[in-house]
Amino acid sequence: MPFVQFLAQAAIAAAPEAAVQQGVTSYATAFFAAQQPATVVDMLNRIPGFTLDNGASVRGFEGAAGNVLIDGQRPSSKSDSLQDVLFRIPASKVERIDIIRGGAPGIDMQGKTVMANVIQKKDNSVRGVFAIADNHIDDGRDLGQMRIEGSGALGDVKWEASGRAARGLDDGAGAGRGALITVGEPTVLNGYDAEGDGLFYSLTAAAEAPVLGGSLRLNGRLLTDDFKFEEKTRIFSSPIADQQYVYLQEQDDTEFGARYSRKLGADWDVELVALRTGRDRLVTENFDAPDVANRLLVDRDTVETIGRAVVKYRFDPKLSFEVGGERAVNTLDSETTLRRNGAIVRLPAGSVEVEEDRKELFAKAAWRPFETITVDAGLRYEFSTISSEGDVVLEKSLRYLKPRLAVSWSPLEMTQFRLRLEREVDQLNFNDFVAAGGLNQAGGVTAGNPDLNPGQAWVGEFALEQRFWTSGSVALSYRHAELSDVVDRGPVRGPGGSVFDRPENIGDGTKDILALDLTLPLDRLGAKGALLKGNLTRRWSEVTDPTTMETRSQSALRGLDWNATFTWDMPQYDITWGVDAFGGFRETTYRYNLVYTRKLNTYVKPFIEYKPQPDLNIRLELPNATRRNLHETYAFYGGLRTAGAEATSVDDKRTNQTPGGTFLRIRKTFG
Numbered sequence: 207m208p209f210v211q212f213l214a215q216a217a218i219a220a221a222p223e224a225a226v227q228q229g230v231t232s233y234a235t236a237f238f239a240a241q242q243p244a245t246v247v248d249m250l251n252r253i254p255g256f257t258l259d260n261g262a263s264v265r266g267f268e269g270a271a272g273n274v275l276i277d278g279q280r281p282s283s284k285s286d287s288l289q290d291v292l293f294r295i296p297a298s299k300v301e302r303i304d305i306i307r308g309g310a311p312g313i314d315m316q317g318k319t320v321m322a323n324v325i326q327k328k329d330n331s332v333r334g335v336f337a338i339a340d341n342h343i344d345d346g347r348d349l350g351q352m353r354i355e356g357s358g359a360l361g362d363v364k365w366e367a368s369g370r371a372a373r374g375l376d377d378g379a380g381a382g383r384g385a386l387i388t389v390g391e392p393t394v395l396n397g398y399d400a401e402g403d404g405l406f407y408s409l410t411a412a413a414e415a416p417v418l419g420g421s422l423r424l425n426g427r428l429l430t431d432d433f434k435f436e437e438k439t440r441i442f443s444s445p446i447a448d449q450q451y452v453y454l455q456e457q458d459d460t461e462f463g464a465r466y467s468r469k470l471g472a473d474w475d476v477e478l479v480a481l482r483t484g485r486d487r488l489v490t491e492n493f494d495a496p497d498v499a500n501r502l503l504v505d506r507d508t509v510e511t512i513g514r515a516v517v518k519y520r521f522d523p524k525l526s527f528e529v530g531g532e533r534a535v536n537t538l539d540s541e542t543t544l545r546r547n548g549a550i551v552r553l554p555a556g557s558v559e560v561e562e563d564r565k566e567l568f569a570k571a572a573w574r575p576f577e578t579i580t581v582d583a584g585l586r587y588e589f590s591t592i593s594s595e596g597d598v599v600l601e602k603s604l605r606y607l608k609p610r611l612a613v614s615w616s617p618l619e620m621t622q623f624r625l626r627l628e629r630e631v632d633q634l635n636f637n638d639f640v641a642a643g644g645l646n647q648a649g650g651v652t653a654g655n656p657d658l659n660p661g662q663a664w665v666g667e668f669a670l671e672q673r674f675w676t677s678g679s680v681a682l683s684y685r686h687a688e689l690s691d692v693v694d695r696g697p698v699r700g701p702g703g704s705v706f707d708r709p710e711n712i713g714d715g716t717k718d719i720l721a722l723d724l725t726l727p728l729d730r731l732g733a734k735g736a737l738l739k740g741n742l743t744r745r746w747s748e749v750t751d752p753t754t755m756e757t758r759s760q761s762a763l764r765g766l767d768w769n770a771t772f773t774w775d776m777p778q779y780d781i782t783w784g785v786d787a788f789g790g791f792r793e794t795t796y797r798y799n800l801v802y803t804r805k806l807n808t809y810v811k812p813f814i815e816y817k818p819q820p821d822l823n824i825r826l827e828l829p830n831a832t833r834r835n836l837h838e839t840y841a842f843y844g845g846l847r848t849a850g851a852e853a854t855s856v857d858d859k860r861t862n863q864t865p866g867g868t869f870l871r872i873r874k875t876f877g
Contacts, residue, residue, distance in 0.1 A: 210781075235297070237677075240735055241782060243297040244823050244873060246324055247289060250274070251771070254679035254725035255671055256305055256322060257741065267479060267512050267532055271316035275323040280316065284483055284510075286410060292324070294355050294368050294410075296333050297877055301325045306613020307671065308624050309582030311526040311572045312518075317584075319612060319624050319669060330359030333877035341375060341438050341829070343867040347839040349403060351372035351871075357632040358877075361613040363415040369408070371811060375865065376402030377829065378806070378836055382861035389854050396441045401865070404433030404455075420468025420476075429459040449495035457487045477530075479514040483555075501545040508636060510536045511757045524574040536562045540640040540654075553641040554698050554706060555654030557596045560639050564590035582612040588631065594639070594656040604659065606631045624669040632661040638693070638709040646660070649769045653698050653708035663687040663717070677737070679725040689715040689749070694761050696752045696799035697846070707797040715749035715760065726835045733774065740770030753798045754849045761795040790834070801841045801853075807834035821876065836861040 226625040233253060243249045250258055261272035271280050272288035281291045301330065304323040309315050313323065333574045334356040340453035350373055357366035379400040386394040414424040435453040450627075470476055484507075491502040516530035538560040544551040565814040572582040586608040593601040610628040638652035669683035696710030721743045728736035745767075747760045759765070766789070788809040813827040837860050841853035 218259055227620070230310055231307070232302050234302045234307070235300060238297070239604050240777050241773075241778075242775075242817050242820065243518055245297055246292040246295040246300060246303075249297055249300065249303060250292070250322060251739075252635060252677070252773075253303065253305060253322070254673060254677045255307075255681055255723060256320060256525050257723065258292075259318065267514050267534070267707070269479065271318075273316070273318045273321050275313070275321065278313070278323060278478075279467070280314075281409075282423065282463045282479055282481065283425055283427060283446070283461060284463075284481060286461070294335075294357075294366065295324065295326070296335060296877075297324050298875070298877070299331075299333055299357070301327045305623050305762065308616075309572050309580045309612060311524055312520055313572065314528060314570065315572075315582050315612070317610065317628070319614075319626060319667075330364070331877050332356065332358035333875070335873065337869035337871060337873040341373075341867060341869045341870065343375065343865050345401070345865065347375075347403065347602045349375055363413055365411075365413045367409075367411040369410075370406070372406045374396075374404045374406055374433075376404075377809075377865055378861070379435060379437070380836075380861050380865055381863040382836075382859060384859040387856045387858065389398060389852075394441060394443050396439055397576065398437055398439040398859075400435065400437035400861075402433065402435035402453075404431060406431050412632045414872065417466070418468070420466055423465045425461075425463045425465075426595075427459070427461040427513055429457075431457040431459070432456070433457075434575065439827075447496050449493070449498075451494075452490075454490045455487065460484045462622075466503060475518040477514075477516045479512065479516075481512040481514075482510070484509045497547075499547050501543075503543045504540070504642070505542075506538070506540040508538050510534060523678040527567070528570040531565070531567045533566075534562075536560075536564070536636065537698065538636045538639060542641040542654075544641075548551045551704070553597075553653055554637065554708065555596075555598050555656060556641045558598055558640055558654065558656060559595045560592065560656055561637065562590055562592045562634070564588065578616045580614045582610075582614075584610040586610075589615050592634075592656070598654075604627065606660075618799055620673040622671045624667075624671070624683075626665070626667040628665050628667075630663045630665050632693070633660055634660050635693075635709075639871070641706075653706035655698070655708045655710065658693060658709055659691045660713050661693045661711075675727055675730065677725065677727050681721075681723040683719075683721045683723075685719040685721075687717040689717055689747075692749050692760065694749060694752070695795065695797050703833045705798070707799075710752060712752045713750055715747060717747040717760070718745070720744045723871065735775035735777070737773050737775075738770065739769065739773075743767040751796060751847075753796075753847045754851075756849050758796060759794070762793045764791045764793050780817045781814065782817075784812070786813065796847075798846055799843055801843075802846075803839045803841075805837040807836075808832065821874060823871075823873040823875075825871045825873070826867075828866070829869055830866040833862075833864055833866050836864065 227626045238252060239247050241248065241252055245688055250256060259273040274288055274292060281288065285289065296733065306313050306321045306323065308319060313321065315321050315556035337353045339351040346722040353370045355368040379402040381399040384396045384398065408427065408429040410427045412423060414421060414423040420869060433455040437451045439449045440524050461483045466478045468476055487506045489504040493500040503753050514532040514536045516528060518528045522524045542553055542556040544553055566586055568584060568586040572580045588608065589605045591603050608629045608631055612626040615623045637660055639656040642652050665685060665687045667683060667685040669681060671679060671681035673679045691711045692713060692715045693709055694712045697708055697714060698708045699705050721741060723741040728738060745763055745765055747763050748757050749760055751758050770787045771784060773782060775782050790807040792805045810832045811827055811829050812831055813825060815823060815825045817823050840857040842855045843851055844854040
């Protein structure tokens with residue numbers, strides 16, 4: 207096998223610092239010593255071949271998982287992002303991190319091909335973090351942040367708590383120029399200036415204690431997120447005209463959850479999860495121009511209640527099973543009001559109440575028939591009822607069978623092939639059910655559509671990962687999907703006769719993704735302690751446009767994505783420095799009467815961290831150091847787009863003065 211021999215030669219090097227078993231690589235704290243990490247996130251960012259996945263923002267618990275477990279269990283919170291949960295675990299609390307590639311008996315891979323399992327120390331020490339930061343913006347704004355966290359134990363009761371307050375920045379809002387180019391008319395130029403920022407508060411707490419022979423964990427979270435965006439535009443027409451747009455958001459989130467787990471003998475485990483999340487969101491948009499005064503109000507309340515039960519059985523070290531069920535009830539109460547110069551405009555699905563009662567049964571198995579092969583299989587059956595009242599009255603039922611099979615083969619210790627076959631079913635987005643705003647956008651207000659079906663896909667994926675040297679890795683993956691019931695955009699006529707854009711099922715299609723991930727230590731190239739880590743993703747898709755009936759890509763598909771991080775650890779100086787780069791991208795959205803294209807240039811952020819003592823960290827960043835540009839174009843067609851038609855006008859916006867500045871953070875750890 208010449209190809210396998212080639213891989214073997216590529217892997218020849220000193221034994222890695224990580225302990226390797228088939229399918230599982232363990233990274234002890236010694237692996238991260240030169241970096242002097244402060245949190246689990248810092249540690250995960252250095253692991254070869256691993257990229258943190260926060261999970262999907264979908265309803266239900268089963269399909270929302272990220273790719274990190276904590277002591278073999280996924281966090282029971284949904285509104286609290288996985289990254290935020292991991293930020294609260296100090297590196298001093300970690301015993302090791304296991305990376306599972308392809309699957310392993312006893313590990314629920316949550317549909318992922320690579321999973322991290324953070325193993326914490328079994329002590330009850332009190333640990334804490336206090337951090338303050340300031341993001342100084344070029345225009346003079348100072349956006350402060352503060353975080354305080356703690357964890358420990360009182361007898362048998364483990365506890366953790368955190369509080370956070372921060373002012374955030376919309377780094378895509380800035381100054382620029384634009385032009386309205388209309389066929390047969392003079393070009394009209396304009397200039398604009400925009401800024402957006404917000405205020406964020408959150409409180410999080412959890413407690414875990416032994417109960418009835420098992421472990422009961424309770425968690426809660428409160429969050430307030432207020433945001434304001436303002437844009438002023440001067441149009442150099444005859445006469446000169448000024449317009450102003452203001453967007454205000456008030457949002458309050460709550461979450462309360464419980465998880466009970468218990469061993470039933472040596473080989474059986476049971477886990478019960480209950481969770482309730484709520485969100486109250488009020489959005490106000492005001493657009494004013496000569497002879498125009500438009501007002502949009504969106505009042506939206508959502509509640510999700512989840513119950514889940516799982517039973518796990520480990521037949522032997524090479525074979526494990528898992529069966530369970532989940533029920534999620536989601537409700538949405540939304541009221542959207544649009545006024546144009548004081549007159550109310552009736553919107554399709556402007557006032558609706560929607561309820562989804564979704565149930566899912568599942569069975570999973572992980573089997574290692576040979577030391578070099580792991581099989582991870584699952585079968586899920588989903589059935590749901592969706593009902594709507596108000597502007598749209600309907601009730602319908604949906605049922606889907608979702609099989610999954612993943613096989614990994616490791617012919618060599620440092621080489622792994624992975625194959626996945628799965629039927630994926632998207633979860634419907636409640637935001638698509640109701641009318642939405644956008645008074646400052648040329649596309650304007652969009653209608654809602656509660657009668658959507660979720661998109662479905664049969665997916666095949668192949669991946670090859672080769673690890674090398676002490677901490678190097680390169681992985682290449684290709685995924686092909688046969689799509690059905692694709693959710694995209696289409697026209698609808700409103701109650702008053704006006705035509706609006708809205709989400710629609712547009713039929714079948716295909717989607718392909720080619721991805722390359724690289725972790726390259728530079729020690730052997732003369733830069734001891736330096737590391738380059740990045741990924742490159744190329745996407746293609748084909749669907750049929752419902753307006754022109756021509757083949758095109760899916761709306762808002764990013765054809766090319768890339769990012770890279772260079773870090774250089776210099777423990778002799780207690781310094782780590784580097785650069786983060788997030789590649790620019792281009793995406794196009796197709797509506798019945800226009801085509802919107804958004805192009806964003808590369809975002810660059812140099813940083814340096816100084817650790818004068820092990821429990822003190824000072825970090826300096828230069829966010830958006832290159833002041834990346836944003837280029838937006840709206841191509842209008844004066845009605846329904848037709849095959850081969852040329853745009854009748856183009857609105858061109860170029861934001862060339864996006865905000866930059868200086869970010870400084872001081873972090874002190876205790877325990």
